Amino acid sequence: MNEHAVHPAVQASPTAATPMAGGRAGSRTVLLVGNYRPSVSVVRSLGRAGYRVIVGRDEFSSAAEYSRWAAETWTHPSLRQDGEGFVRAIADFLRRRPDVGFLFPVLGLAIIRVCEHRHLLPEDVVVVTPDPALVAMCDHKTRLLELAAELGVPQPGRAVVRDLPALEAAVRQTGYPCIVKPAVAELRLYGEKGVICRSAQEFRGRFPTWPEGHESLLVQRYVKGLRHNLHFAAKDGRLLRCLDAVSLRTMRPDGTGLTVEGISVELPLDMRRYCERMIAAMRYTGIGCLQFLRDEASGEAVFLEVNPRLAAGYAISQHCGLDLPQLALDLARGAPVPELAGPFTYPAGQRFAWFAGDLEGLKEALLHREIGLGAAARWLGTAVRSALRADMHLTWSREDPRPALVLYGRMLRRSRRR
Structure with a gap:
């Protein structure tokens, strides 16, 4: 057992700004950067609560800037090209705008960049x-898996490798099917969060050489089962709120990738206990998403990862009464968050859909010849049924339709070009 199980897993970062009672003189203006799918829900949540939201964007955008609740749009340098330049641009903007009291990064990479260069930002924002040290820990999956092992949280077997011979040996030892992942959460492996290998032939086809841009890779036994996304808020290691949403389908034929259909379910007791154990060990303060798989073979809850951000399918939580963006602001500024007498309760059985993601996944599967026309027709039928019976949609809203309409327009233009 190492220090994680005995002492706090994360030491407070010396560059972390001291939480303030309300930002710059009680400002209620928020600069949102790292514009991706949950950004639409964040803008809607904070706008309804009376915050003035400035939406930052670069060449990538979730169309949150088209929301009726977006007060301004600010174009910033690409965070994917130059992390320090991205944060310096934010710092310059904040110095020019003393009315902005909060900086809210949404995309995982934006959170990492802001935490890496937090010393550049004005201290009164x-x-x-x-905490930056906690964010760094979550970005390295091996550290989280080590912590989970020390706390008795079940997980697939793992091996960390740094060259092709070690990768080949680890795959042979793990057996098939297995999954190979980046050891750093925000990196992608051939465009995916993980590559499933079901045979030696499939492995050799995917990994003829060591993939560029990766110092290390993680090899694990592939666990088949539904993914549970535990959306939570915590303070000083105490779990304050938690909601479980199960991913029923994703935008990839093999079940990897982003969720396109899901449902809220009652939080299983074993997952709640494991979540509380890890949050306590990390002394977590803030919002996040902790993921498990329910192993079809054994019925065991298997730990996957902790994301120190809003998950891509976060909007179902907001629909069910868990408003994490407002909680995130309160926790960051040190405002009191009411303690509940018992566990947070919410409606189970609420379905959500992401129709645009369904169509995008279908298009990509056809382009890469992963499915035939018959399977494509079945996929389309399933997507339509999912959209019609959903209780809520991740981007579409009748009272705020423009973001979704803009996204559909972009998708149509890309399809025409291709």
């Missing part, structure tokens, strides 16, 4: 992220 409340940065809405967990």
